[in-house]
Amino acid sequence: MKRLLGRLDPGAISSEQRPMLRFLVILTAASTIGLQGYTILFNNFAAEMVHLDGSKVGIIQSIREVPGLLTLLLVFVLLLVREHKLAALSVALLGLGTGITGLFPSYGWLIFTTILMSFGFHYYESTNQSLTLQYFSTAVSPLIFGRLRALGAISSVAAGLLVYVLGAFAQYREMYLVIGCLVLAAGLWGLFQNPTHASVIPQRKKMILRRKYTLFYLLTFLSGARRQIFVVFSILLLVQVFHFSVRDMTLLFVVNNIVGYILNSMIGKAINRFGERFISSIEYTGVIVIFLVYAFSTSKNMVMFMYILDNILYNFDVSIRTYFQKVADPADIASSMSVGFTINHIAAVFLPALGGYFWMIDYRIPFVAGSLLGVVSLITAQWMRVPQKNITQEDVAELDLAPEPD
Numbered sequence: 001m002k003r004l005l006g007r008l009d010p011g012a013i014s015s016e017q018r019p020m021l022r023f024l025v026i027l028t029a030a031s032t033i034g035l036q037g038y039t040i041l042f043n044n045f046a047a048e049m050v051h052l053d054g055s056k057v058g059i060i061q062s063i064r065e066v067p068g069l070l071t072l073l074l075v076f077v078l079l080l081v082r083e084h085k086l087a088a089l090s091v092a093l094l095g096l097g098t099g100i101t102g103l104f105p106s107y108g109w110l111i112f113t114t115i116l117m118s119f120g121f122h123y124y125e126s127t128n129q130s131l132t133l134q135y136f137s138t139a140v141s142p143l144i145f146g147r148l149r150a151l152g153a154i155s156s157v158a159a160g161l162l163v164y165v166l167g168a169f170a171q172y173r174e175m176y177l178v179i180g181c182l183v184l185a186a187g188l189w190g191l192f193q194n195p196t197h198a199s200v201i202p203q204r205k206k207m208i209l210r211r212k213y214t215l216f217y218l219l220t221f222l223s224g225a226r227r228q229i230f231v232v233f234s235i236l237l238l239v240q241v242f243h244f245s246v247r248d249m250t251l252l253f254v255v256n257n258i259v260g261y262i263l264n265s266m267i268g269k270a271i272n273r274f275g276e277r278f279i280s281s282i283e284y285t286g287v288i289v290i291f292l293v294y295a296f297s298t299s300k301n302m303v304m305f306m307y308i309l310d311n312i313l314y315n316f317d318v319s320i321r322t323y324f325q326k327v328a329d330p331a332d333i334a335s336s337m338s339v340g341f342t343i344n345h346i347a348a349v350f351l352p353a354l355g356g357y358f359w360m361i362d363y364r365i366p367f368v369a370g371s372l373l374g375v376v377s378l379i380t381a382q383w384m385r386v387p388q389k390n391i392t393q394e395d396v397a398e399l400d401l402a403p404e405p406d
Contacts, residue, residue, distance in 0.1 A: 132144050
């Protein structure tokens with residue numbers, strides 16, 4: 001972790017920003033480990049210990065997305081709790097929900113712990129994005145987002161290894177407890193930190209919807225719809241149509257996260273160099289091609305390569321948030337991130353069910369629809385415009401996030 005902090009916390013970051021960066025690094029790693037640990041164990045735990053059928057598992061998976069819709073309420077919670085405290089509380093809640101999952105293996109209890117865990121994860125993701133945009137400049141935030149995504153990728157691998165090691169001698173109850181306690185400890189640590197500084201612009205503590213943010217709302221909704229096709233139907237394609245085994249999927253999981261760890265840091269640099277519109281255009285052009293290959297390819301290797309590429313492009317959505325940072329009133333960030341997170345999850349309510357219906361008719365239909373969604377996204381992204389500003393010496397220094405040589 002110290003070595004990773006060295007990469008993420010270089011000398012170019014000001015002394016007053018370093019506590020927030022360290023805060024986000026530790027909580028992001030904990031949040032990812034908690035979510036991945038819960039997810040890796042979930043299907044086996046639900047089948048072997050709770051004896052759930054596919055329909056009940058599907059209901060729980062839908063319920064898991066409800067807290068994502070309810071992040072709209074986060075702005076009201078911020079009337080009572082400071083945002084960095086809420087971020088730490090959210091990680092602690094994620095750890096608590098994960099840790100107690102195995103205590104009472106029943107359908108009702110699994111619904112309860114899933115909601116608890118999901119509230120923690122979704123509220124942390126919203127506050128994490130908001131704090132990054134508030135505490136780091138438009139020149140630095142893309143790089144911070146990229147590094148945090150890279151950290152998330154390597155933390156996902158760590159979660160898989162942790163489950164693999166624990167699985168050799170522990171039962172589900174003990175595995176959930178160990179993972180949950182680790183995440184809970186990180187959240188409790190965060191509660192005793194104060195990574196803020198006085199120069200950050202105070203946030204408006206009310207619901208904000210502005211016409212000038214319409215493009216951000218629309219791109220966020222389209223990104224959420226694209227996410228559902230990626231998460232739900234691409235994996236279904238690999239397993240049901242191309243008969244990927246558990247070992248194949250595990251290997252793909254590891255490869256994806258290693259590639260993500262290597263490339264995510266470069267995405268932020270690319271945004272700074274080429275701009276949000278160009279990066280988004282690359283993403284949506286790729287989405288169109290990938291979904292068409294999903295629909296019509298008969299090559300297992302080709303589809304596997306497309307899945308890896310799909311996973312890479314999925315991380316390009318950082319450009320939507322950095323675009324928003326450049327056009328928004330700085331006091332609107334916290335409220336708008338919670339609104340955006342809700343909009344992003346609207347598609348999660350209906351798209352899996354609707355796509356599943358069309359999947360039963362012909363598995364190609366969801367992917368053809370996804371490619372059309374990519375066309376709409378590509379056209380919409382062409383309206384992205386950011387205000388120009390003069391580059392100062394301070395901006396130049398902030399852009400250089402490489403550690404100084406010894």
